[in-house]
Amino acid sequence: MTDRDLRKLNRAALIQLLIEQMEENEELQNALDELEEKLENKTIAIAKAGSIADAALALNRVFDSADQAAAQYLDNVEQAYKRCGAVLEAANKKAALIVQNAQMQAQEIISQAEQYASAPAVEPEPEPQAEHQEQQEEPVRKEGRRRAEKRTPAPDDGLGDLFNDAFAQMKKKNRLR
Numbered sequence: 001m002t003d004r005d006l007r008k009l010n011r012a013a014l015i016q017l018l019i020e021q022m023e024e025n026e027e028l029q030n031a032l033d034e035l036e037e038k039l040e041n042k043t044i045a046i047a048k049a050g051s052i053a054d055a056a057l058a059l060n061r062v063f064d065s066a067d068q069a070a071a072q073y074l075d076n077v078e079q080a081y082k083r084c085g086a087v088l089e090a091a092n093k094k095a096a097l098i099v100q101n102a103q104m105q106a107q108e109i110i111s112q113a114e115q116y117a118s119a120p121a122v123e124p125e126p127e128p129q130a131e132h133q134e135q136q137e138e139p140v141r142k143e144g145r146r147r148a149e150k151r152t153p154a155p156d157d158g159l160g161d162l163f164n165d166a167f168a169q170m171k172k173k174n175r176l177r
Contacts, residue, residue, distance in 0.1 A: 009017070 006014070
């Protein structure tokens with residue numbers, strides 16, 4: 001509008017025009033505020049993008065460290081497994097030697113027992129004197145037959161103890177029944 005057009009308008013039309021201009025001004029101001037806010041958000045987003053990139057790099061470093069720690073852990077587990085295998089192998093060898101020695105000792109005991117069983121029976125020695133016989137019979141009468149049997153010496157070849165133990169176990173089993 002020109003100055004001439006404005007001068008021709010009455011007061012009400014001028015006020016109406018002023019109100020329209022103020023409303024347009026407010027709308028433009030609101031639009032300007034929104035655009036400034038969007039610009040600020042974009043600036044923040046760009047700044048955040050930079051910090052996100054930094055965070056991604058930091059995470060990559062963390063993951064690299066975790067990968068290295070996992071690899072080291074697996075190496076340690078593998079080494080421990082190898083050590084356990086070596087210890088187990090040594091224990092198996094030692095157990096095999098012990099079993100072999102026990103088998104050899106058992107074979108020796110069996111051969112000694114076979115020799116003892118095949119050896120001719122030893123006859124008891126004749127009793128030297130009658131006086132001595134009477135002296136022996138008296139303790140037998142006093143102490144009873146079982147105690148006198150316990151006094152008889154066992155053969156000194158080592159098998160006597162074995163047989164006596166076996167005999168004592170048989171007695172125990174028979175008493176338990």
